[in-house]
Amino acid sequence: MKTLYDKLWDDHVVYNFDDGTSLIYIDRHLIHEVTSAQAFEGLKLANRKLWRLNTNLAVPDHNVPTKNREVIDDPVSKIQLETLDKNCKETGITKFEIFDQRQGIVHVIGPEQGASLPGMTIVCGDSHTSTNGALGALAFGIGTSDVEHVLATQCLVLKKDKNMLININGEMGDGISAKDVVLNIIGKIGTAGATGYAIEFSGNVIRSLSIESRMTICNMSIEAGSRVGLISVDETTLDYVEGRPYTPRNNEWEHAVDLWRELKSDNGVDFDKVIEVDAKLIEPQVTWGTSPEMVISVNEKIPDPTEIDDAIKREGFVNALNYMNLKPGMRFDEIKIDKVFIGSCTNSRIEDLRIAAQTIQGKNVSKNIKLAMVVPGSGLVKKQAEKEGLDKIFIDSGFEWRDPGCSMCLGMNPDQLQSGERCASTSNRNFEGRQGPGGRTHLASPSMTAAAAIAGHFVDIREFK
Numbered sequence: 042m043k044t045l046y047d048k049l050w051d052d053h054v055v056y057n058f059d060d061g062t063s064l065i066y067i068d069r070h071l072i073h074e075v076t077s078a079q080a081f082e083g084l085k086l087a088n089r090k091l092w093r094l095n096t097n098l099a100v101p102d103h104n105v106p107t108k109n110r111e112v113i114d115d116p117v118s119k120i121q122l123e124t125l126d127k128n129c130k131e132t133g134i135t136k137f138e139i140f141d142q143r144q145g146i147v148h149v150i151g152p153e154q155g156a157s158l159p160g161m162t163i164v165c166g167d168s169h170t171s172t173n174g175a176l177g178a179l180a181f182g183i184g185t186s187d188v189e190h191v192l193a194t195q196c197l198v199l200k201k202d203k204n205m206l207i208n209i210n211g212e213m214g215d216g217i218s219a220k221d222v223v224l225n226i227i228g229k230i231g232t233a234g235a236t237g238y239a240i241e242f243s244g245n246v247i248r249s250l251s252i253e254s255r256m257t258i259c260n261m262s263i264e265a266g267s268r269v270g271l272i273s274v275d276e277t278t279l280d281y282v283e284g285r286p287y288t289p290r291n292n293e294w295e296h297a298v299d300l301w302r303e304l305k306s307d308n309g310v311d312f313d314k315v316i317e318v319d320a321k322l323i324e325p326q327v328t329w330g331t332s333p334e335m336v337i338s339v340n341e342k343i344p345d346p347t348e349i350d351d352a353i354k355r356e357g358f359v360n361a362l363n364y365m366n367l368k369p370g371m372r373f374d375e376i377k378i379d380k381v382f383i384g385s386c387t388n389s390r391i392e393d394l395r396i397a398a399q400t401i402q403g404k405n406v407s408k409n410i411k412l413a414m415v416v417p418g419s420g421l422v423k424k425q426a427e428k429e430g431l432d433k434i435f436i437d438s439g440f441e442w443r444d445p446g447c448s449m450c451l452g453m454n455p456d457q458l459q460s461g462e463r464c465a466s467t468s469n470r471n472f473e474g475r476q477g478p479g480g481r482t483h484l485a486s487p488s489m490t491a492a493a494a495i496a497g498h499f500v501d502i503r504e505f506k
Contacts, residue, residue, distance in 0.1 A: 042307040044204045045273050046239040049179040053162050055196055062200050068161040070191050072099035073147045074125035076166025080189035081128040091132055092195040098156050099129050099136040102146045103453045107416050107443035110139055118454060145419025145445040148172040148386035153419055155285025159274045159301040164191055169386050171262040175255035177274035177304040203313040205238035209246040211320035216502040219254035220388060220486035223261045224326035226318060228336040235267035238314060242272050246320045252281040253392040260387045261469050264333040273305035325502050327373055328471050328484040330361035339501050345369035364473055365481050373499035379462040381413040381494040383487055385450035388467035389418030391425050393487045398431040400491035406439030407497030414441040416448040452477040465493040
């Protein structure tokens with residue numbers, strides 16, 4: 042009997058080495074501008090060519106301005122974007138250009154285009170490649186040297202991880218989303234809790250979620266310590282991938298579906314570690330510190346480090362409180378927000394934008410908010426949102442409606458926090474300076490973040506009117 046991870050791994054083993062590592066074949070290589078430049082340079086210096094051209098798909102995302110993108114002012118962003126363009130033209134790799142409607146965040150466009158499919162091994166020089174595991178794919182981030190290795194050989198030398206199962210069962214309460222579920226899990230097991238494991242998410246809650254919500258959960262597997270987040274294939278998966286541009290057609294589709302239906306863990310298979318989560322106990326989550334594991338329910342008070350026995354953890358809490366300029370015992374409604382960001386590879390899909398728009402409709406952004414922005418995950422997400430009139434809801438409420446890109450998720454483009462500014466964000470990381478040097482980030486769901494924009498501070502979405 043095998044787990045889903047076992048099946049995907051075994052299907053892609055080219056060779057097993059005596060030291061316990063294996064040569065693994067890579068089906069899809071997603072490329073963006075940040076981690077590819079040195080890899081392409083390495084190929085040139087070694088006079089190597091791409092092993093397979095059509096397995097690669099490139100898109101700029103991290104450095105792309107989300108407004109006024111006709112001119113790239115930042116010199117670092119400009120050279121990274123120009124270098125990607127040059128490398129793709131020289132090698133013939135398909136690249137979605139900045140003004141192409143298909144352009145967007147790499148972890149959004151892969152599934153959206155059907156370039157990411159069930160049963161694939163998928164890599165990208167970005168840790169949140171785990172997002173694609175929601176489709177029943179073995180997807181993970183790789184470093185620059187590995188990017189070069191995949192370009193040159195279409196393979197990677199890897200050591201197999203252990204298997205972890207996270208079962209999420211029960212009924213989610215009103216206002217609770219996939220983001221709350223995954224933040225709650227990270228809070229329980231910590232950011233190193235799944236180190237050395239491939240996580241499979243299962244249970245009736247997972248089965249009830251859309252693919253977009255499943256992507257949110259798999260996206261943040263890396264914040265739980267794992268490179269890999271997996272969800273088995275079901276009818277929801279097949280409905281999502283059918284008919285997309287890169288998806289198989291006709292007889293190939295039927296054959297693929299027959300294979301994909303087997304992408305699930307065998308009944309009774311043993312996992313190395315099993316974690317049970319009761320969805321009924323999950324409340325709206327907000328991070329307070331400088332790590333995703335520093336997270337509590339919105340109605341809880343900021344923790345007191347003096348109550349923590351572990352000296353290292355206590356010191357971490359003290360440092361986090363100092364950086365975030367918070368005091369133990371404070372409530373979230375006491376903490377004023379400066380900026381609001383709805384976007385990122387975690388929460389920028391059409392489902393996320395619909396939820397946020399529903400939350401703010403007919404309301405106005407609080408006067409203490411300097412900037413509230415919505416950044417769709419791709420040009421196609423933006424087009425769909427505008428077709429549904431979501432853009433008008435955001436603009437009428439006082440939000441900026443932007444072009445697609447990574448934006449304020451990370452400090453690599455014009456959308457940055459100033460030192461000391463506090464942001465309610467739907468992104469995935471909140472460490473020091475993540476959204477800009479000295480910036481302070483609170484992670485939450487789209488509905489919670491949208492409500493914070495209206496109130497000027499976090500509120501319990503279950504009581505928000």
